[in-house]
C-alpha cells in the first residue's frame with residue numbers, strides 16, 4: 155500500500171502538495187498539544203481527532219510514523235488560574251493533564267510517541283534562546299528576552315500577515331523594553347509569586363512559542379515533514395515557531411503545514427470568553443467516541459465545522475446503519491453456504507478499498523471516504539442473500555480494516571450494545587437472528603419457539619384473541635412475530 159501517494163493542503167504555499175518524507179518511508183510529525191489549564195472541549199477534540207485520521211492513514215499505508223505532541227504545562231493562563239484558586243500552577247496543570255489523558259483514551263486517539271512537557275525541556279529552550287541571541291535574532295530586555303521580529307526577513311510567510319499591518323493592528327502585547335512592537339518573548343523574567351527556573355539571563359520561565367521549536371529540534375530534528383495544529387495557531391504561534399526555528403538552524407522548519415479548521419457553535423468560535431464551551435466529557439456521556447469521530451469526519455479537516463446535537467444524532471444514525479450491515483455479515487457468515495470468492499465480488503471489494511484509500515490520501519477527504527463506506531454497505535445489503543460465507547467474511551473484514559483509519563466500526567456487537575445500554579439508548583442495530591446465536595443461546599431460542607408453537611396451535615383452534623395477546627405482549631418485549639404462509643417467523647428488535 156505504500157505506493158499510494160498522500161497529498162495534503164499546505165498552509166504555507168496554500169497548495170495541495172505530495173508528502174515526500176525527508177527520510178523515505180518515515181514521517182516526522184509534530185502537532186501542538188494542549189495547554190492544560192481547563193477542560194478539554196469539543197473544539198480541541200476536532201483538532202486531535204482530525205490529526206488522528208492522518209496518523210492512522212500514514213500507519214495504515216505502512217509509513218514509520220514518529221509523532222510528537224507537546225503539553226504546555228507552564229503558561230500565563232495556568233498561573234492565573236492557580237492564583238485564583240489558591241493552588242500551585244503544577245496542581246492545575248496536573249489535574250487538567252490527567253483529564254486530557256482520559257479524553258485521549260476515550261476518544262481512541264493514537265497516543266504520540268513522545269509527549270514532551272514544557273517544564274521538562276527548560277535546558278533545551280535555554281540553549282535555543284542562547285543560539286538566537288548569539289546569531290543576533292534575540293536580545294535581553296528588562297522584562298524578558300525578546301525575539302527581534304524585523305531581523306527575520308520571512309516573518310509573516312505562513313499567516314500572510316505583513317509586519318507593518320501588525321504594528322498598526324492591536325494583536326501585539328505592548329512592553330516598554332521591546333525594540334520593535336512585534337517582538338515576542340522567548341524568556342519571561344520572574345514576577346513575584348510566579349514559578350521560575352534559573353537561566354543565564356536571570357530566573358524566569360519560557361514564552362509559549364519557544365517550547366515547540368525546542369521540542370521539534372530535540373525529538374525530530376531541524377526539518378520535519380508535517381507540523382500541525384488548530385487553525386487558530388497559525389498566528390502568532392506557528393509564525394513565531396518558524397521565525398525561531400529557521401533563524402536558529404537556517405533550514406526550512408516544516409515541509410507541510412497541516413491546519414485543522416475550528417469548531418463553531420452558531421457561527422462563533424468555541425471559547426471561554428464567549429461562554430459556549432462544551433467539555434468532551436459532557437458529550438461522551440451522551441454519545442460514544444465512534445459517533446463523535448464519525449461526526450467530525452463528515453466535514454473536510456480544513457473547514458470549520460458547525461457543532462450541534464443534531465449533527466451527533468445524525469452521525470449516530472449513519473454509523474449504526476453501517477454497523478447493522480457489518481453485524482449482519484458477521485453473524486450470517488456462520489450460517490451461509492461455503493464457496494470461494496467469486497470474481498465480481500473480489501473486484502467489488504478491491505473497488506471499494508481503492509476508492510476509500512484514494513479519498514483519504516487526497517487531502518484526507520473524509521466525507522468522501524464515509525460515502526464510500528455507505529456505498530459498500532448498500533452493495534453488501536443488496537447482495538447479502540447471494541453471498542457465500544467467505545464473501546461475507548471478506549466484506550466484514552474490509553469494513554473493519556477501512557473503519558480503523560477513521561477509528562470507527564471497531565466494536566463487537568456486544569461492545570456496541572453495552573455502549574448504548576450504558577447511555578440508556580435504544581439498541582436498533584441488532585440484526586435479526588442474533589438472539590439465537592449470541593446472547594441467550596439455545597435456551598431462549600427454545601423458550602420463544604415454544605411460545606410461538608403454542609400460539610400457532612391457538613390460531614389453528616381459532617382462539618385469535620389469546621394468540622393476538624401473546625403477539626402483542628411479545629412485541630412489547632421487543633420480540634416481533636410475522637405470520638407467514640409457511641409458519642410464524644420471529645426476530646428480536648431490541649434488547
Ligand SMILES: [Zn+2]
Nearest residue numbers: 186187366391
Ligand atoms: Zn506549538
